[in-house]
Ligand SMILES: NC(=O)c1ccc[n+]([C@@H]2O[C@H](COP(=O)([O-])OP(=O)(O)OC[C@H]3O[C@@H](n4cnc5c(N)ncnc54)[C@H](O)[C@@H]3O)[C@@H](O)[C@H]2O)c1
């Protein structure tokens with residue numbers, strides 16, 4: 001299998017891939033978009049940093065592509081939606097460059113307090129100027145961290161060591177996490193009003209784009225100092241330039257820009273009080289070695305059928321998580337496949353409920369396994385854990401997932417229900433049994449059963465009358481179909497009964513037609529799970 005290394009990563013990572021049996025590597029740095037389209041035609045994996053753009057067009061030109069690996073954090077140069085649609089895993093290496101970027105951010109903060117780059121430049125020019133380069137102290141100043149994730153947290157720690165007060169705005173962070181970092185969680189408006197220094201550390205999203213604009217700057221103290229080593233566009237450049245020109249902003253330190261490379265004539269290049277670096281956050285020997293080796297190992301694992309780590313478009317499962325979740329995923333896939341074959345063809349919603357021990361697990365992977373099982377007959381082999389949720393959405397099917405704390409008869413129970421637009425439905429419940437966690441179907445359409453949730457099943461709803469079991473048994477026998485296990489269920493004698501039979505082989509079309517033609521049989525469905 002072929003791996004394209006499209007941006008320069010650590011040679012140690014490339015060497016690791018070359019040593020893997022069955023994997024070959026092409027290194028092609030600085031290619032034009034047209035060259036990239038050519039290069040990806042027969043590759044199974046692509047490794048990038050932030051330079052090469054993996055657009056929908058590139059993805060469409062790569063029919064064999066299984067995985068895109070980003071040696072770094074931000075995946076905004078990858079069209080994750082287009083990759084997800086095709087079932088392609090997109091993975092990053094989220095923590096390898098955290099320290100490098102936190103340290104660069106802090107370097108910018110220090111340069112925002114003391115004009116070291118400007119003073120150093122004047123020394124190069126042969127001057128000795130002690131008047132124009134005085135600064136301020138970080139001690140007892142307030143640093144506002146917007147986005148208290150990996151990098152934001154490390155920056156806050158360093159600021160505390162300098163005696164700064166640290167406050168943060170991060171709407172997704174549990175207050176206990178901020179408290180553990182001794183950072184005061186505040187609203188964005190409060191952060192803007194109280195901070196002497198503001199540093200942003202979030203991804204660029206619709207919500208964060210131009211988050212620091214003219215209106216936000218107007219809420220800041222006069223002489224605020226701003227830093228962005230996250231993504232260009234979080235701070236609106238036009239507003240920052242105006243703020244620097246008016247004196248509302250005293251200093252700024254930027255590593256990232258709305259358009260990279262930054263235009264040669266950008267006013268940011270010449271404004272005093274501004275320190276710029278050309279997207280160097282992750283550019284340390286240590287960070288590059290770490291992300292280069294990590295991405296190589298992750299890619300090799302995926303291509304060799306191993307665990308998927310750090311995928312941004314599906315839950316990542318390491319070996320330990322897979323050991324726990326694997327049996328539930330198998331059960332979920334079977335229940336999904338069973339309900340799809342049993343129920344209405346067109347459905348409006350797929351409802352999943354978890355009870356018991358399974359409620360405490362990260363159910364995301366189990367949910368995807370159910371969705372994948374459900375779609376297997378509809379979409380075939382192109383469905384995987386990555387694209388199952390979007391494929392369901394595209395079919396107009398709503399996915400509802402509920403974790404219930406109600407008491408049930410089982411230590412763990414999963415229910416899958418497919419509901420048609422007219423309200424008709426099919427449902428199955430399953431659990432795990434024994435030490436090895438074997439999948440069992442314990443309920444079909446609200447009737448208790450007990451069958452193995454694997455292989456070939458014949459599901460029959462019939463009028464509860466004498467001779468039905470014998471009739472079905474001898475019909476299958478005449479067809480040469482062996483019965484492995486049978487489960488019977490009925491509500492009231494003489495009403496409708498349910499037979500679920502594990503078969504060793506598939507009944508012939510003639511046998512199925514005969515079953516369906518029997519007036520005592522309401523439903524006869526052969527299901528493969
Ligand atoms: N300059 C560089 O070379 C460089 C290097 C590494 C990372 N980065 C960038 O730095 C940023 C942070 O990386 P990280 O590893 O710390 O990521 P992270 O995921 O650990 O942290 C991001 C934090 O932002 C928070 N957040 C998300 N939306 C928010 C919003 N609307 N308002 C406030 N907070 C919000 C999240 O809750 C999270 O805590 C990313 O954009 C990444 O691409 C840049």
Ligand SMILES: O=C(O)[C@H](O)COP(=O)(O)O
Nearest residue numbers: 049050071072073074282
């Ligand atoms: O998101 C990241 O990891 C940084 O922006 C680093 O980008 P780079 O790998 O191109 O230096």
